[in-house]
Each structure stands twice: as structure tokens, then as C-alpha cells.
Amino acid sequence: MSTEPHLPQSETRDRILDAAERLFMEHGFEGTSMRLITGAANANLAAVNYHFGSKDALIQAVFRRRMTALNEARLAALDRLEAEAGGEAVKPSRIVEAFFGTALELAADAEHGGNTFMRLLSRTYNEPNAFVRQFLAEEYAEVMDRFLGALFRALPGVPRDEIMWRFHYMMGAMSFAIAGIESVYATAGLPCTEEEPSRMRPRLMSFLLGGLRAPLPDFGAAATD
Amino acid sequence: MSTEPHLPQSETRDRILDAAERLFMEHGFEGTSMRLITGAANANLAAVNYHFGSKDALIQAVFRRRMTALNEARLAALDRLEAEAGGEAVKPSRIVEAFFGTALELAADAEHGGNTFMRLLSRTYNEPNAFVRQFLAEEYAEVMDRFLGALFRALPGVPRDEIMWRFHYMMGAMSFAIAGIESVYATAGLPCTEEEPSRMRPRLMSFLLGGLRAPLPDFGAAATD
DNA sequence: GTCTATAATCCGATAGAC
DNA sequence: GTCTATCGGATTATAGAC
Structure with missing residues (x-):
């Protein structure tokens, strides 16, 4: 691990993206609930809607x-x-x-x-x-x-x-x-x-x-x- | 002997299998609800559980x-x-x-x-x-x-x-x-x-x-x- | 076998406190 | 930004009338 010049703006946002990416791959979009994502990302359920607006917007952000x-x-x-x-x-x-x-x-x-x-x-x-x-x-x-x-x-x-x-x-x-x-x-x-x-x-x-x-x-x- | 001017319908079970096959292909397993299946098959919601037992059993029957x-x-x-x-x-x-x-x-x-x-x-x-x-x-x-x-x-x-x-x-x-x-x-x-x-x-x-x-x-x- | 009604649970989204 | 609590609606499955 190298030292990074700047930390990400929101580490919660990135953790959600990482978890969503993996869970979408494993279970598909419809098979992955936002509760499952936020649970795996150690984030609050409401964080998805705060950072991305909706589940569909999260899917687009992942891609x-x-x-x-x-x-x-x-x-x-x-x-x-x-x-x-x-x-x-x-x-x-x-x-x-x-x-x-x-x-x-x-x-x-x-x-x-x-x-x-x-x-x-x-x-x-x-x-x-x-x-x-x-x-x-x-x-x-x-x-x-x-x-x-x-x-x-x-x-x-x-x-x-x-x-x-x-x-x-x-x-x-x-x-x-x-x-x-x-x-x-x-x-x-x-x-x-x-x-x-x-x-x-x-x-x-x-x-x-x-x-x-x-x-x-x-x-x-x-x-x- | 009765002629068949009515529904040329196959058995309800087969209509459910046909509808499930198509809808699973289009929307995936998790994206296809039993209401959607029975609606497309002109069958009652409870018919799936009567004929197959569960949604998972229906999936296996389709294959x-x-x-x-x-x-x-x-x-x-x-x-x-x-x-x-x-x-x-x-x-x-x-x-x-x-x-x-x-x-x-x-x-x-x-x-x-x-x-x-x-x-x-x-x-x-x-x-x-x-x-x-x-x-x-x-x-x-x-x-x-x-x-x-x-x-x-x-x-x-x-x-x-x-x-x-x-x-x-x-x-x-x-x-x-x-x-x-x-x-x-x-x-x-x-x-x-x-x-x-x-x-x-x-x-x-x-x-x-x-x-x-x-x-x-x-x-x-x-x-x- | 078919149907209605409903139980029990899960869903996405949001309001509002902090 | 993070959290709790909850709304309204959807889901699977089942109980029971006919």
C-alpha cells in the first residue's frame, strides 16, 4: 500500500460501491436488496439514497x-x-x-x-x-x-x-x-x-x-x- | 362427446411452466414474481404452490x-x-x-x-x-x-x-x-x-x-x- | 383443482432528529 | 453525513371455502 496524496471524499460512498459491485455480480440487481448492500458496506440503509438518490442510480454509478x-x-x-x-x-x-x-x-x-x-x-x-x-x-x-x-x-x-x-x-x-x-x-x-x-x-x-x-x-x- | 369451442387451453400446470420459462428468461428468477407468472398464465396465484409447492420447485420444474x-x-x-x-x-x-x-x-x-x-x-x-x-x-x-x-x-x-x-x-x-x-x-x-x-x-x-x-x-x- | 383472503416478511424510499 | 423509525407497497406462502 502506497501513501495516497488525498483521501477519497467519502469513504462510505466507496464502500457502498464496492459492496454493490460484488453483490450485484453474485445475486443480480433484483436479487440484491439495499439492506444487503449497506449491511455488507457497514453503512446505514439511508446512506444509499443520500449518496446516490435511488437504487437505479446506484447501479449506474457502479458501472x-x-x-x-x-x-x-x-x-x-x-x-x-x-x-x-x-x-x-x-x-x-x-x-x-x-x-x-x-x-x-x-x-x-x-x-x-x-x-x-x-x-x-x-x-x-x-x-x-x-x-x-x-x-x-x-x-x-x-x-x-x-x-x-x-x-x-x-x-x-x-x-x-x-x-x-x-x-x-x-x-x-x-x-x-x-x-x-x-x-x-x-x-x-x-x-x-x-x-x-x-x-x-x-x-x-x-x-x-x-x-x-x-x-x-x-x-x-x-x-x- | 363435446366439441371444444372453449379455451384450447392446455393444463394450468403447463401454462404456468410456459409463462415462467419466458418470464424467467426475460427478467431473471428474482425479477419474476409469482403474481407476474400466474397473471401471464391466466391462473390463480395459489396455483403455483398447489402444482409445484414453491417458487424454487417451479424453477427446477421449468428446467x-x-x-x-x-x-x-x-x-x-x-x-x-x-x-x-x-x-x-x-x-x-x-x-x-x-x-x-x-x-x-x-x-x-x-x-x-x-x-x-x-x-x-x-x-x-x-x-x-x-x-x-x-x-x-x-x-x-x-x-x-x-x-x-x-x-x-x-x-x-x-x-x-x-x-x-x-x-x-x-x-x-x-x-x-x-x-x-x-x-x-x-x-x-x-x-x-x-x-x-x-x-x-x-x-x-x-x-x-x-x-x-x-x-x-x-x-x-x-x-x- | 380453483379461488379468496390473509399472514408474515421484505422491499425501496423518505422524514426528521442529531 | 449518519442515524432511527416508519410508510406504502410488494413479495412468498398458506389457510380454508367451494
């Missing part, structure tokens, strides 16, 4: 705290790659590294809640919750536009909808990678040895690039375009 | 109704492949087809709720809900044991933990494939054209096999054994 930095890091990484390429298309493997590698770096940080947040984000991605989906779509808009555009330029011979599907599949693989493999070991009846975190990134990247570069599907006789 | 058939179909497909192979190892692509293709066939059945169920199953897979995880682990035990074993024999040069991770990644990709790609189009600001369902299977299979057959990851300088 905003880390999403901005994550997506800015992704955009910075892509900026760097495009500057190095100097007008040429960036290699697909570098684009995938910039998007998913940045996320894995955050997920590798278990001490400061990065892993918890990435698991929450993965879980939330497919939750058809109205206002959370809207919020995430806005947060992701620029990043998705830039990275899909880079992949379109990097793979000019591949149909764009095919690229979007494969990007979607890659998100699913990353989501499960972050969630952990305990379920596979558990259902297979095998003991789950603790995975070396540094192995996750090359492991996942090999799979993602293999899938992205796979031969295009054959839709059968009907497809002629 | 049991379809999981047994799905996993039996998977095992039957693998039995067929192993019989054809006659002692030789089954090709990895056939094993992947048997496991994930069977799931996609159920997901392609939108009229009888198969698609709804597969979306629910995908959503539930990573939900760290205690009793649901335990239940699913038991349901999956035999299938996972058989299919992982088949992959181990089909890929004798690949470390077993690597195969398990790639199987886990494939589950994630399938999960997102079934959940739909609307989110990608939405965050990219593009209109989402309705996808031809028959294209999903070859699309996903190309990606899965590309990932499964990808070069093994290089864990870096530390590995020297």
Missing part, C-alpha cells in the same frame, strides 16, 4: 466508475495501433488484442475489484433489463463503432454481418473466460486446480483468433450472393 | 421439463458417432456438432418454446445462484463426462485443461449466439436485420471449430519444461 476508464483504454490502444499502421489497415490480431486484452487486464486485477466488475459486466451484457441495456449501449457506442470499423477495414473480403457475429461470439467466449471454468470442472466431477491468471490471456487469444480466422461458413445451395 | 430430453439427444448423437467410428476416436468436428448442434436445434424451435428455454439456460449458466447451479451440475454431469472424454481421445496431443477451457469458450460463444446479436447492432448504431435462423448453425460451427483447432497458446519464457 460508470469503471466503464469509462476501460473504454478509454481500449480507444487509446486502437489509436496507437492505427498511428503505427500509418494509413494501412491494422492487423486483425492486434485489434482483437486491443479490445479483449484490455478487458482481461482489468479482469486480472482482483485486488481492486477489477475482476468483480468484469464478471458483473459479463453477466449484465445479456440481461434484458431495459434501462441497464440503454445505459450500456450508450457507453459502448463509440468503442463498438471504432473497433468494428477497424475490423471491417482489416478484413475487406469478409461480409460485415459475418464480422459482427464473430465479434459477438468472441464477446461470449471472453464472458465465460472471465466467469471462470469452475462449472466445467464441477459438472465433469473433476477437482478444479487454481488457474494461473497470466495464462488466461494467451489461452483466450489463441481461441479468439482461431475463431475469427476460421473459413467462412457454407450456407448451402441457397446462398448465391 | 427439468426440457433438460432431460436435450441431454438424452446429445448422448444419443454421441453414441451414434462412436458406433460409426468403431473403436477409433471420433473426429473433433463431429463431437462439437453433436453437442452444440443439438442445442441449436432446440434453440431453432421458437414455436414450442425451445428458443425461450435455450436463452434461459444460457442466461442461467453463469448465474452464481446456489441451488440452480447445483441442480444444473447434476443434470450436466453425464453429458459433460462423455463429451469431454470423447474430446480427450480425439485430441491426444492437446493438454486436457486446454481442451476444457476451449470447451468452456465454445459454451460462451453458443450462449451469445442464442441470446442474439441485437446488442451489437444496437451499440454500433446500425439497424438489426432479422437473421435467417438456418444460418446460425453453420455460422457458429465455423467459429467454434476454428477456435478449437487454433494453435496452442504460448505461455511465454517461463515455461521451459
